[in-house]
Amino acid sequence: MTNSAPWVGSAAVLLAAALMFAGPASAALTDGDNACLGCHGQEGLQKTFGKGESLPLRVDGAAFEGSVHAPLGCAACHSDVELKTHPAAGKSFDSVRAYSVAKAAVCEQCHEDAFKQHEGSVHAKRMREGSALAPTCTGCHGAHAVTPKTAYQTCVGCHSAALAAHQQWLPNAALHHEVVSCAACHAPAALRMVDLRLHDPATKTWAAEKAGEPWFEKLARSVDANGNGLDARELLDLVKRINPAGSAAPKAFRGRIELRSNVEAHRLSDKAAAIRACDVCHREGAEPFRNVVVSVAGPDGRPLRHAAQQEILGAASAVVSLPEFYAIGGTRSPLLDVLFVVALLGGAGFPLGHMAVRWLFRKYRASRE
Amino acid sequence: MTDMQRIYVHPLPVRIWHWANALGFIALILTGVQIRYVDLIGLMSFRAAVSLHNWVGWVLVGNFFIWLGFYLFTDKIRVYHPELSPVKHFRDSFRQLQYYGYGIFKGDPNPHHLSAYHKFNALQSMAYQIIMLLLVPLQFVTGVLLWDLKRFSGAVEFFGGVRVVDTVHVLLFIFFTAFILVHPYLASLGHTPSAHFKAMITGYEEVDE
Numbered sequence: 001m002t003n004s005a006p007w008v009g010s011a012a013v014l015l016a017a018a019l020m021f022a023g024p025a026s027a028a029l030t031d032g033d034n035a036c037l038g039c040h041g042q043e044g045l046q047k048t049f050g051k052g053e054s055l056p057l058r059v060d061g062a063a064f065e066g067s068v069h070a071p072l073g074c075a076a077c078h079s080d081v082e083l084k085t086h087p088a089a090g091k092s093f094d095s096v097r098a099y100s101v102a103k104a105a106v107c108e109q110c111h112e113d114a115f116k117q118h119e120g121s122v123h124a125k126r127m128r129e130g131s132a133l134a135p136t137c138t139g140c141h142g143a144h145a146v147t148p149k150t151a152y153q154t155c156v157g158c159h160s161a162a163l164a165a166h167q168q169w170l171p172n173a174a175l176h177h178e179v180v181s182c183a184a185c186h187a188p189a190a191l192r193m194v195d196l197r198l199h200d201p202a203t204k205t206w207a208a209e210k211a212g213e214p215w216f217e218k219l220a221r222s223v224d225a226n227g228n229g230l231d232a233r234e235l236l237d238l239v240k241r242i243n244p245a246g247s248a249a250p251k252a253f254r255g256r257i258e259l260r261s262n263v264e265a266h267r268l269s270d271k272a273a274a275i276r277a278c279d280v281c282h283r284e285g286a287e288p289f290r291n292v293v294v295s296v297a298g299p300d301g302r303p304l305r306h307a308a309q310q311e312i313l314g315a316a317s318a319v320v321s322l323p324e325f326y327a328i329g330g331t332r333s334p335l336l337d338v339l340f341v342v343a344l345l346g347g348a349g350f351p352l353g354h355m356a357v358r359w360l361f362r363k364y365r366a367s368r369e
Numbered sequence: 370m371t372d373m374q375r376i377y378v379h380p381l382p383v384r385i386w387h388w389a390n391a392l393g394f395i396a397l398i399l400t401g402v403q404i405r406y407v408d409l410i411g412l413m414s415f416r417a418a419v420s421l422h423n424w425v426g427w428v429l430v431g432n433f434f435i436w437l438g439f440y441l442f443t444d445k446i447r448v449y450h451p452e453l454s455p456v457k458h459f460r461d462s463f464r465q466l467q468y469y470g471y472g473i474f475k476g477d478p479n480p481h482h483l484s485a486y487h488k489f490n491a492l493q494s495m496a497y498q499i500i501m502l503l504l505v506p507l508q509f510v511t512g513v514l515l516w517d518l519k520r521f522s523g524a525v526e527f528f529g530g531v532r533v534v535d536t537v538h539v540l541l542f543i544f545f546t547a548f549i550l551v552h553p554y555l556a557s558l559g560h561t562p563s564a565h566f567k568a569m570i571t572g573y574e575e576v577d578e
Binding site for chain 1: 404405414415419420423469473519526532533536540542544546549554
């Protein structure tokens with residue numbers, strides 16, 4: 001008989017414990033992940049830090065299964081865990097905060113670009129200054145239930161008074177909060193775009209693809225025959241195909257101002273540097289309106305996008321193809337501009353012309369009096 | 370020159386409504402142009418234009434009800450009574466068009482004879498009923514919806530979406546811009562260029578004996 005390596009005993013104990021406490025294992029997760037959840041799925045499991053703070057170690061298995069990180073498994077982020085010594089050899093931290101700050105390095109391993117952007121953000125600055133409130137990665141994104149939440153859902157988690165503060169100075173503040181990503185103004189250096197998302201009035205939610213039933217990109221590609229982004233006619237065609245004749249509650253695209261790259265959303269500025277000038281967006285040809293996409297929510301909540309041409313926003317057909325999207329300046333219609341000029345010329349031209357003819361007839365009138 | 374008789378045609382509430390409406394419409398057009406063409410015009414900041422546009426809009430909504438209330442609760446509403454004979458209405462309208470397009474140049478008399486209860490010619494009568502009972506209320510309704518799209522999202526949806534509401538608002542803005550340019554000119558075609566302007570201040574029009 002040969003002696004086993006010392007960690008084999010620890011691993012066996014862990015596995016036995018996992019099997020003993022485990023609830024029903026998730027078929028979507030690996031055996032290894034289910035083994036971790038065998039213990040970490042239990043209520044009451046917690047770690048106590050140096051200052052006496054405790055961190056719950058329970059992981060909601062269902063939430064993790066639904067997270068964007070589920071396919072990576074536990075070990076991807078917790079590679080420092082040595083099965084042979086776990087849990088006894090866990091690193092020691094003074095506080096939960098210190099643990100969260102240290103764990104951000106794990107996120108950086110995959111999200112290096114976002115991390116670099118974050119380094120220049122007001123959140124990172126506050127953190128360097130020693131603020132205990134400045135969020136770490138998990139402060140905004142959560143730890144084990146990372147899902148593609150909207151920026152608004154993420155931000156108001158802490159900035160709950162944001163709407164009231166904006167209502168002090170921003171016209172239609174509630175609407176702005178609904179259709180403009182927080183980062184579109186609070187990451188002023190980032191590039192923005194118009195994301196025309198398909199909305200389903202029947203469910204009052206964003207239209208979404210079901211897993212295993214892709215249709216949107218296929219349909220958009222078939223309509224966008226030359227592949228240069230949807231033009232006004234192609235968008236109209238797409239809308240008609242999405243809503244066959246007689247649709248009781250036709251789906252419609254609703255516009256949102258988003259960042260072109262979510263990575264740039266991490267470079268959030270101090271609010272003093274945030275965009276407050278309305279005409280950054282509300283002018284013809286404004287930067288956010290030069291980049292347009294149409295989208296639906298994918299099965300995991302992340303948008304599935306197809307490019308569209310800028311001209312669709314102001315096209316006359318937008319009354320039919322984009323009835324639920326309009327932004328002052330950004331979606332200005334050239335046809336209405338022409339009508340306005342005609343009205344100005346006609347409004348000024350009629351009196352001038354009429355006066356001129358009266359002047360020409362002045363002698364004739366005088367001769368009759 | 371023939372003797373002129375003074376008749377009281379424009380009661381005080383109508384004059385107050387008229388001039389408030391005129392100033393308000395000019396303010397709404399200027400701020401509307403500033404809002405819509407911020408990249409071309411710099412009369413004021415976008416935010417100031419939006420704020421002023423909203424305030425003036427509400428004042429004019431209130432002002433509209435002064436006009437409506439005055440005519441609903443006085444016998445002066447007779448000035449808006451439609452001509453029930455289509456033949457007569459179109460004959461009078463044609464005569465009026467003929468006058469503005471031809472007779473006025475030759476020095477023909479205005480075919481419309483003004484009186485206290487008959488202050489509009491056939492063209493004005495039809496135009497002002499359409500403007501005051503359809504176009505102005507429609508402009509106010511679309512303006513109020515655009516003022517707070519979230520609050521009125523149900524109504525916006527009912528009208529076919531924000532793009533439809535905005536397009537109607539802008540089309541009417543274009544119409545009123547042309548109107549505000551043509552209206553003073555037509556008002557200058559009285560027996561003297563300033564006669565109708567003075568009348569809209571004093572209330573008294575001067576008509577031939």
